[in-house]
Amino acid sequence: MKFQLKRLWFQILTFFSVNLGALGIKTGFCVPLFYCHACPAASSACPLRAMEKSVYKGHFAFNQLLYPILILGFFGTITGRAVCGWACPIGLLQRATSGPARKLKKYSIVKKIGSYKFEPYLRYTKYFMLIGLVFVSAIFIGFMFTDVCPIGVLTGTIPIIILNPYKFVPSSFFWPAIGIFILFIMLIFLVERGWCRYFCPIGAFLAPFNKISMIHVDVDQEKCVHCNLCSINCPMGIDVPNMQRDPECILCGKCINVCPRDAISYGRF
Amino acid sequence: MKKLFAVQVSLLLIISVSFVGMVYYTDIYDVIQGGIVEVLCLSCIKLYPLTSTDFTFETGTGEPHPDFILESLREGPIFLHYSEDACAACDVMFPSVLKFLNVEPKKDKSYYKLTSFNDKPVNYYYIYLDDEATSEEWLHTFEIYDKDHIHGLPMFSVVTINYAHSGIIEPYYTTLYGQLEDNDEQRIEYFGELMEEAFVLYDENLPGFIK
DSSP: OHHHHHHHHHHHHHHHHHTGGGGTOOOSOBOSSOOOTTSTTOOSBOHHHHHHHHTGGGOOOHHHHHHHHHHHHHHHHHHTTHHHHHTOHHHHHHHHHHHHHHHHTTSHHHHHHTTOTTHHHHTTHHHHIIIIIIIIHHHHTOOOHHHHOHHHIIIIIHHHHHHSTTTEEEOTTHHHHHHHHHHHHHHHHHSTTHHHHHTOHHHHHHGGGGGTOSEEEEEOTTTOOOOOHHHHHOTTOOOGGGOSSOTTOOOOOHHHHHOTTOOEEEEEO | OHHHHHHHHHHHHHHHHHHHHHHHHSSHHHHHIIIIISSBOHHHHTEEEOOOOOOBSSOSSSOOOOHHHHHHTTTSOEEEEEEOSSOHHHHHHHHHHHHHHTOOOOTTSOEEEEEEETTEEEEEEEEETTOTTSOHHHHHHHHHTOTTSOOBSSEEEEEEEEEOTTSSEEEEEEEEESOOSSSHHHHHHHHHHHHHHHHHHHHHHHHHHHO
């Protein structure tokens, strides 16, 4: 329990760190997580925007593409997707909605949403979002992801409207983006970590790093009795006893905490 | 196990060295800071600034108008057009401004031309923020004429002259932001009305300004 409290403190600390722009600290780094630089308090850039900008309409800026990739790659190589579970402010938001999402699971219709046969395939959507919406559309059409990004609505649009009530008017993308934002809110209340599981392009970028990351979650098959307590508690819906450096694992450590046989632990290297 | 460890360490070394090298030897840090973090991304917030065409004497930073602006005002009113790399709304507005003032800048190069509108002279400055050749003095006007402190692109400023409360004729400007109107014709009409207003003030106050 103490361990999860530490994780919460770390998430809160990161939330304040990415909002140091409120104190006038605006850096030239990209955050290795999902947070919009359009937020009035944001201190660094969204890596997806830098990637989109680097390939915008076929105009290729190699350094702008490589820069966020190196930042994400650095964290990915060390911790895999731990950034999602330990640092991302949207992860913190989904941590807050995971309680209601678990309670709603007792309704059969909600339970079905997260347990359909095609659910594992739905997880590939985030890779499509990364390649299709962030890169391909930016090359051939223009900015599509940032135009409708629900995180932009949450951290950029809403605070700006509140802080400057009569200074802005909706653009043509405003209402479609609001529609997507409402779906995003519904999703995170219906499916625990629904955004991380299915749609987050940053999660898609970091996921393959789980296969080689220095820190990962290990299951000792000799100790494991397959009680499945770990899987039941896993916010990402992973079959924990059978996982081998699963790309979906966000290293939150909930499985480690609930395992009655201490069969699960963080592995290094 | 050893193989994986070697992969991890090699990858981390390559990434770290490349990252430090990029930050140290290239201008990427400034590009991200100036081009993404410090400029309000209008497409990210899905909003456009509520543009008011009201003219004002007070600059966005409180600084005096730059010398090249004062110099250009001797020829006629000024139209400042700001743009940057990878800005969807800038791309939409660019051809409209070209048609409006009959100018032909390259999209990624800052440019100046003494052009005309309705047979009256207009100083057209196209200031492309990502063009390294753009002078600091030109770039700084992006702050000076950011009337509503939006710090977003595209941005257009019209500078003319008017009689100030101080009793002297001073530069008088307005600034518009974002994608305006629905099509080229509407935008040209919109800018045209603004320029007409600028010409009226300019003609009324020119004798006092030159003196």
